Amino acid sequence: MKTVVLATSNKGKIAEFKELLKDFELEVKGLDEYPEIGEIPEPGETFLENAIIKAQTVANITGFIAVADDSGLEVDALDGRPGVYSARYSGEDATPAKNNSKLLDELKGVEEAKRTARFVCVMVAATPDNIRIQSRGDWDGRIAFELSGDEGFGYDPLFFDPELGCVAAKMTRETKNSRSHRGKALRALMAQWPEFQKKVHG
Template sequence: MSNEIVLATRNQGKITELAELLKGTGLAVLGLDAFPGAPEVEETGETFEDNALLKARAIAAFTGITAVADDSGLAVDALSGAPGVRSARYAGEDATDATNNARLLRELSGVPLEKRTARFVCVMAAVSPSGDEVVVRGEWEGRVADQARGEGGFGYDPLFVDPVDGRHAAELPRDEKNRRSHRGAAMRALLSCWPDFWKSAKRD
């Protein structure tokens, strides 16, 4: 079995972050752009776990190599967990980071900062072409600010306040963000499972 894996996303922000986290593993990381014709997998699941597995299974079947997919989003307590699994499409099917953030601010208008508790959630699934699967989860607790700050990151990062020192996620250097973030936590959990998963996948 090749030491290549494919990240089941075209989101360059995710690819950059995940490739950084996988440095030193000996794995060659490819994105979906390396596979012309790769399907756009519709995220029809009710949970982050459902969607991560949908994507990883489809891309492993299409590419013939092990696929790692994540589904991630922001869950805001004052909004009963929204935007949740619809985080990327919160402002509609053609949403952008800017329109999603704008809707989030509108929905939280009038909610005091102390009641804007939230967490980023990331679920990662690895699936081999023969059907071996592992699913892990990471979370990052914080709150939603009333205005954006920072130039880094993507998605809701400009609005998400890290509880450690009050900086917004978009203000954190990449290595520091990886240490604190939901995606970093999920990747560390995945890496802890990886030797057994990879051994099983290679036997198939």
């Protein structure tokens, strides 16, 4: 059983990843099993830069293949914000509730047609020998006028999927994985996995 370490302690993300990776016969661990690693700085200006930093750092420390994603919400009416700052949008003491509240405040008075947005996820798998693959997934939608639903995490209570007619926080995990930016990025990464494994094992 190959071990893959996910460069996150976020229980929601770990659960999503495990679900998405269940067909690959991989033992999936999260950073909660490596408390000595601590918080990894994310100084990058793009999702890709941050994903590479996290994946390579975790691979180097653990000696296993590491998979990291950097993801966030891009809102067209806010010129792409919060983007790479999605998790800390409302400041250093940011929480999902504060972030959602700030987003609603910033979009006050913006009509429905102009509340278009997308979740973006860039994913990187890295080995301790600096062999890497990368992928990207986008999930298009718009920002609702109020919070609803209790599934998911982060901006899910505000992210409305027009095709399904509901916010992400009202979707089952299976439905969300089939639609989400992270699901798309991971499936694109897994499509490269056999070739990646060949490179890794020479």
